[in-house]
Amino acid sequence: MKKKKTVSQGGTASTSSSQPxxxxxxxxxxxxxxxxxxxxxxxxxxxxAAVISMLIFFGIEPNKLWLNQRILPYWEDYKExxxxxxxxxxxxxxxxxxxxxxxxxxxxxxxxxxxNKVLLLLPPTDYFAANGLQIHVPEPAVFYYMTGLKTIWANxxxxxxxxxxxxxxxxxxxxxSVINKQVLQDTIAAFKKFxxxx
Numbered sequence: 001m002k003k004k005k006t007v008s009q010g011g012t013a014s015t016s017s018s019q020p021x022x023x024x025x026x027x028x029x030x031x032x033x034x035x036x037x038x039x040x041x042x043x044x045x046x047x048x049a050a051v052i053s054m055l056i057f058f059g060i061e062p063n064k065l066w067l068n069q070r071i072l073p074y075w076e077d078y079k080e081x082x083x084x085x086x087x088x089x090x091x092x093x094x095x096x097x098x099x100x101x102x103x104x105x106x107x108x109x110x111x112x113x114x115x116n117k118v119l120l121l122l123p124p125t126d127y128f129a130a131n132g133l134q135i136h137v138p139e140p141a142v143f144y145y146m147t148g149l150k151t152i153w154a155n156x157x158x159x160x161x162x163x164x165x166x167x168x169x170x171x172x173x174x175x176x177s178v179i180n181k182q183v184l185q186d187t188i189a190a191f192k193k194f195x196x197x198x
Contacts, residue, residue: 091146098138099146105166106147108175120151121162121178121187126194131168139198154191160184 033131059066080089093098109115122143128135152159165187167174178184 010132012165035127059139095138095142095146098136098142102138102143102146102149106149109149109164115149118149118164119167121159121163121191122151122153122182123166123191124153124166124194126197127191128168130194132171133168153196154188155196159188 024142057063071079073169077094078176084090095102104107105120108121109118121155125135125137126135138146140153140156142161143149143151152162162184163178165176165184167179167187
């Protein structure tokens, strides 16, 4: 039998025979899909590795302290607070006397109807202690969060924009509107003599 020459697309001559061409062994074996067992085993190994990593992470002393003092107390608070969803009671339970102080200060301006126009200069906690008052002054951001009243501390570069000042007077709180900018500067300087802490 005579073999025919054919030209392949690449331009080279090849011979063809009547016998079928056998595929290579690599081409005949079907690709196997990964089994569910293999994926499940990999997921289990990753789970075990993640758990061990977390145990090591929270076993280190600073992280353990952080977990015990910051994360777990929130969970305990949540279990109590979810039973009572009233916002005011929850704020009072969380912030206690800080919240009462902030609400009392804000109520003064709400009764006057100018709470949304006030920027109140707050004295430091040490100032109140020196004047015989056991009042902790929340930082301005927390004060605003609790009441919506804008406040500022003496160490802020914007302190000279305050239009009201809170002071201690006769064993209580005194509210003074800012009329004289020089008096405001003197008050800011007096407040700065005390340590301002959160």
